[in-house]
Amino acid sequence: MRRPRTAAGTERADVADGSPRVWAALVEQQVRLLSTVARLHAGRATDVHDARVAARRLRSLLATYRPLLDERRSRRLGRRLREFARALNEVREADVRRDMLLALAKLEPALADEEAGRLRSMLRRSCAESRRSLRREIASKDWASSVEALGDERALAALRLRQDAGLREVLELVDRPWRDAEERLARPPRGADELHRLRLVLKRCRYALESVSSLQPVQAEQVLARLRSAQDRLGEHRDAVQARKWVRENEERLGRPLARRMDRMLRRREKTLGSEAVERAARVLPAYAAWRRAAFGFRK
Numbered sequence: 204m205r206r207p208r209t210a211a212g213t214e215r216a217d218v219a220d221g222s223p224r225v226w227a228a229l230v231e232q233q234v235r236l237l238s239t240v241a242r243l244h245a246g247r248a249t250d251v252h253d254a255r256v257a258a259r260r261l262r263s264l265l266a267t268y269r270p271l272l273d274e275r276r277s278r279r280l281g282r283r284l285r286e287f288a289r290a291l292n293e294v295r296e297a298d299v300r301r302d303m304l305l306a307l308a309k310l311e312p313a314l315a316d317e318e319a320g321r322l323r324s325m326l327r328r329s330c331a332e333s334r335r336s337l338r339r340e341i342a343s344k345d346w347a348s349s350v351e352a353l354g355d356e357r358a359l360a361a362l363r364l365r366q367d368a369g370l371r372e373v374l375e376l377v378d379r380p381w382r383d384a385e386e387r388l389a390r391p392p393r394g395a396d397e398l399h400r401l402r403l404v405l406k407r408c409r410y411a412l413e414s415v416s417s418l419q420p421v422q423a424e425q426v427l428a429r430l431r432s433a434q435d436r437l438g439e440h441r442d443a444v445q446a447r448k449w450v451r452e453n454e455e456r457l458g459r460p461l462a463r464r465m466d467r468m469l470r471r472r473e474k475t476l477g478s479e480a481v482e483r484a485a486r487v488l489p490a491y492a493a494w495r496r497a498a499f500g501f502r503k
Contacts, residue, residue: 277362297333300329395473402441
């Protein structure tokens with residue numbers, strides 16, 4: 204397609220070629236979110252995970268492209284998505300904690316049968332309680348109202364996406380979370396809090412890039428593969444941190460000897476996962492720089 208020209212006669216990008224991409228990305232995540240809602244009553248781990256991811260992706264896109272949207276309405280929709288995802292957190296955390304601690308327990312030869320049984324019982328009870336809580340939430344009027352609002356096709360239309368955004372402007376918005384990632388990776392992150400913040404930033408980087416990945420799909424997939432690899436380790440590190448917190452909070456019920464052994468194993472796991480996460484995260488930025496070079500022509 205012939206590019207329109209400015210008054211001076213120089214070429215410029217089509218002013219409307221960015222907005223449709225943003226709209227398509229928003230609609231895709233809303234559809235994904237709605238497709239998972241009907242299955243949540245069963246409380247299956249995969250359905251809970253899919254719903255949380257869809258809500259997180261849509262919320263992240265709202266943050267990335269907020270300069271193109273009605274700010275007040277985009278923030279309000281973002282809050283609804285955050286509340287929706289929080290309602291699912293307990294189930295997801297209970298499932299991950301159960302799987303992690305039972306796997307670690309199998310590696311502990313000194314663990315007595317009575318201790319292993321107590322641990323299994325407490326973890327399974329925690330999972331069951333989290334699902335009962337989720338079913339109560341799903342049955343509430345507030346939940347029904349929230350889901351209806353999130354699924355309403357007017358919810359996205361109300362965001363009033365600007366129709367004149369070009370690719371250059373969209374790509375500049377995609378770059379913003381990556382600049383945050385560069386700052387956080389300027390030196391290796393240390394400690395659970397810094398690693399957690401890096402994890403959140405890389406998620407936003409990933410979701411932003413996915414919305415424009417078709418511009419240079421081969422290079423984009425290289426970046427996304429490295430992002431997924433780093434996120435896996437960062438997520439596992441966060442899960443270990445949360446599991447260790449649960450162990451400490453339940454030391455009396457678990458019994459001090461068992462709690463201390465689990466705490467030591469989790470501490471070692473945290474250290475290993477943290478180191479691997481930093482190594483993998485360091486490989487992300489060079490890949491993104493290559494993608495930016497490949498997509499340079501779309502920024503003119």
